[in-house]
Amino acid sequence: MKSSFREEKVSWNDEPQAVNEAVRQYLLDQMNCKIRSRDGYEGVYLTKKSSKTVQLFLSAIKGFYKSMIRLKNYAYANPLVGLEFSQNNSDQHGERKNRPRVHKEAGTELQTSFRKQTDSYFKIINEEWVPEIIGDWDLPYRIYKAGDSQIWKLRDEVITRFMFETGARISEILELTVGDYRQRTDLHEFAATNKGSYKRRIKFIRISPETLKLLIRYVNSERRQFAKTQTKFDSLPAQEPLFLSTRGTPYTYSAFYSNWTLITKKSGIRLNPHKARHWFVTSMLRGIYEQSNTTAQIEDKKKQLIEYMKWRDTETLKVYDHYHDEQKFRDLHAKLQANYMKREKEYLELVKVHSHNELTESCSLKLNNEEKQPWLNDFFEGMEM
Known part of the structure; x- marks a missing residue:
């Protein structure tokens, strides 16, 4: 300098x-x-x-x-x-x-x-924090496949599925105990900490039935190889951490990240574990729009998502909303382009059958009819502003 x-x-x-x-x-x-x-x-x-x-x-x-x-x-x-x-x-x-x-x-x-x-x-002065958007819908499956190809431990597979299915931070997942599972009445839920909650379980996270089966299998098999307590899932003390290192100690972020990096690098995927959280939010928002019939339903489901994520600032979701609006336009644009290509093929087929003069006369008639529609003229005038 x-x-x-x-x-x-x-x-x-x-x-x-x-x-x-x-x-x-x-x-x-x-x-x-x-x-x-x-x-x-x-x-x-x-x-x-x-x-x-x-x-x-x-x-x-x-x-x-x-x-x-x-x-x-x-x-x-x-x-x-x-x-x-x-x-x-x-x-x-x-x-x-x-x-x-x-x-x-x-x-x-x-x-x-x-x-x-x-x-x-x-x-x-004008720095703005923007959450990252992950729009690759197949991202989890690519990671799962990468892990299988590297013969990853069942423990790391379960943790990775937790990340994509719950939207929880990796630190919140690694802190889970057997008691966190028993605290919830739903079979697929866990009580969990939140950033800034000082270890208090103030929220819950949900997993799929398939991931629950994998978790129980891990606790009853692979985990027992390194645990001091050899009892199975149903009998483990409440304070026991779900995930253990090969030394029998609580599994740490640095240890997990080392294994995660090994899997993703060898598979040609560079991905920070925290991006699984962004993928979850983007996917959830997409599902909200696809499965809602009214604006009221959309807003109600958004509130549920905000409560589930335990966001202190509800404005966070607006960035993901903006992404969804852009994606809707991309989908619309793609459909229009497909129609253009279809119309082009139809036109070329017509050229083979009719003369050029006949087609020109037909197009002129269509344009004259469109000019009689006031709303269309107003729209074109607006485009010139």
């Missing part, structure tokens, strides 16, 4: 004002952002040309200077931290030290008043 401050080249260990100017120039020239100076900080506005890594870039620099200050290699205050914030909020601490909070639109965390502010000198 080559920048100048007061006609001199900026080095990483220069005073904060010089470093900030270098970062500012880079955001403008290399990352296509717009900058607006405010009292005590710089407002960063993302444009259509802005890099997707702006937040990562700023966080990396801030982290770098934190390390340099800790190692006593940088003699000034962190240039990426606003001086005014440091003075006014030095005694406030976050409830999740050294871990970033998710945007409020994600609907997963309660807001705290002081976290509405950030200590960053460069503040991204």
Whole structure:
């Protein structure tokens, strides 16, 4: 990053004002952002040309200077931290030290008043969190097939099916206990934690009858090879975790992710486990529209989905709604294109039978009839606006 401050080249260990100017120039020239100076900080506005890594870039620099200050290699205050914030909020601490909070639109965390502010000198003003849409309807089956080809453990197959069938986070699935199953009256449901619920079981998740059979088979066979308690599913203590590692300890995310990556990489599929949650929501919304007859039914089922997912912010679903609207147009467009191709073939067949003049006269009659329809003329006039 080559920048100048007061006609001199900026080095990483220069005073904060010089470093900030270098970062500012880079955001403008290399990352296509717009900058607006405010009292005590710089407002960063993302444009259509802005890099997707702006937040990562700023966080990396801030982290770098934190390390340099800790190692006593940088003699000034962190240039990426606003001086005014440091003075006014030095005694406030976050409830999740050294871990970033998710945007409020994600609907997963309660807001705290002081976290509405950030200590960053460069503040991204118009950043928007957008959930990812997964529209590949065959995605789960591709993963299942990949797992079978790699001869995966029954444990990992059951967990993967849980992910796609329930929409639960992988951490929520791995925390399930035998008691979570017994707590529900429905045979295919489990009580589960939710992000920010502090281990309290405040929601439930549902699986298919086939996955329940696989789970019981896993607990009664593969799991018993590593468990200290050799009793079967119906007799296991309530506090027993459903999924165990080969050492007989609770199965962790890092262990699962290692096996997951091995399966997906060898099969040519690069997929983060969390995307199964997005696939679930997209598929559920599609089903809601396909199986509802009225707008009232659609809205009622959407409310049920929001409650099931335990979203704190109901606006989250609107992004998936937008995707469904686009998909409906794609389906309409595809049908129209199919009709165009069919009509083209019919026309070519007619050409073989009738003369060109006869066809031209027939088309003119049709156009003249259409011109007599006022609504069509109004529609074409609207297109010109």
